[in-house]
Amino acid sequence: MPDTRAIPDTPLFDREGSIRGYRINKMAMALGQPANRDAFRAGEEAYLDRFGLSAEEKRAVMARDWHDMVRLGGNLFFILKISAVDPTPITQIGAAQAGMTHDDFLSERLGKQRNG
Amino acid sequence: MAKIIGGVGTSHVPSIGVALDRGLRDSADWKPFFDGYEAGKQWMAEARPDIAVVIFNDHGNTFFLDKVPTFAVGVAESYQPIDEGWGKRAIPPFAGAVDFSWHFVDKLVEGHFDPMVCREIEVDHGLQVPMELFFGRPENWPVKIVPIWVNTIQYPIPTPQRCWDMGTVLRQAIESWPGDERVVILGTGGLSHQLQGSRAGFINQAADRAWLDGIAANPEPYRAMSREDYVEQFGSEGAELIMWLVMRAAMNRDVSLIHKHYHAPASMTGAGMIVVENAA
Ligand SMILES: [Fe+2]
Numbered sequence: 001m002p003d004t005r006a007i008p009d010t011p012l013f014d015r016e017g018s019i020r021g022y023r024i025n026k027m028a029m030a031l032g033q034p035a036n037r038d039a040f041r042a043g044e045e046a047y048l049d050r051f052g053l054s055a056e057e058k059r060a061v062m063a064r065d066w067h068d069m070v071r072l073g074g075n076l077f078f079i080l081k082i083s084a085v086d087p088t089p090i091t092q093i094g095a096a097q098a099g100m101t102h103d104d105f106l107s108e109r110l111g112k113q114r115n116g
Numbered sequence: 117m118a119k120i121i122g123g124v125g126t127s128h129v130p131s132i133g134v135a136l137d138r139g140l141r142d143s144a145d146w147k148p149f150f151d152g153y154e155a156g157k158q159w160m161a162e163a164r165p166d167i168a169v170v171i172f173n174d175h176g177n178t179f180f181l182d183k184v185p186t187f188a189v190g191v192a193e194s195y196q197p198i199d200e201g202w203g204k205r206a207i208p209p210f211a212g213a214v215d216f217s218w219h220f221v222d223k224l225v226e227g228h229f230d231p232m233v234c235r236e237i238e239v240d241h242g243l244q245v246p247m248e249l250f251f252g253r254p255e256n257w258p259v260k261i262v263p264i265w266v267n268t269i270q271y272p273i274p275t276p277q278r279c280w281d282m283g284t285v286l287r288q289a290i291e292s293w294p295g296d297e298r299v300v301i302l303g304t305g306g307l308s309h310q311l312q313g314s315r316a317g318f319i320n321q322a323a324d325r326a327w328l329d330g331i332a333a334n335p336e337p338y339r340a341m342s343r344e345d346y347v348e349q350f351g352s353e354g355a356e357l358i359m360w361l362v363m364r365a366a367m368n369r370d371v372s373l374i375h376k377h378y379h380a381p382a383s384m385t386g387a388g389m390i391v392v393e394n395a396a
Pocket of ligand 1: 128173175242305306356
């Protein structure tokens, strides 16, 4: 489709991302099943290897580098299943996308009162 | 013929369901959001629908990227809530309006739509949350459902015009259905939000408020907008507002705005609802 790249700071999940992120998203999708969540908890690297993730992809997941996971083609809706296992709040993932601290993100983007 | 008793546009933010699960309805963060839905819930109880047509998108829960239907319609007897990674939620399954669903599929294909037809499938928060917001937490849902999935995850997503066209077919299907069921249509998603990219956390309250009034009074500009316009105004994930157009196109040109509510942010999203009825 035309023209989507013109919107600033807004990656759309198109063919390129879908192809690039297929393995990482497939791995995350599988966390919808309890047995896979148990396997992930028991040994992250072994679980990631089952889905053929590259070293770079594995590092991003194991470091919970939410920004890099998306750069590598991870789509938020799939990788949120990783955050459900942790659990990591979605606003913290949002902050990582925006390149801000969690507190700054809550107050500047979402208009929340700062705590202390 | 069956009767359209009203149209609803509403957010389906997943954390709404989580808030209910954790008993946070009356917490400081959530109370104003839920309070604003009470009037809509009341309206729904009095409207006594038999069938709820729910237009929503899956969020990488039911459909993976191996098969991405642009439009899918459920014809199942029953729909279980799906495990989104947090475990299965304690809400009842949804009974399907099977016969009407098949009739709708017939009308769609006659009308040159090519939906995926789903006989066995689970539903995620996109359907669950609107049902909870308007019907509460009953032991059994008081309506049968017709789920319509719209792909808003992987581009190309359908155009606003195409969603509108589907709504006109939905209306024909309801009006040509020999039963006397009372049908409510729920267009879901939005309002403005963005989860990815450095603009993450983007909320556009002005555009959201204009949408809630405009979609009722004068939807034409929204039908004519491009997908890029939606992304720009409402954020990359807020573009799912195109699904409200299916509901709006099934209603009369002139509708009465019965209820309206807006709250921001709910989690990372501008959130709210409208209830409209066909003008006399
Ligand atoms: Fe959604």
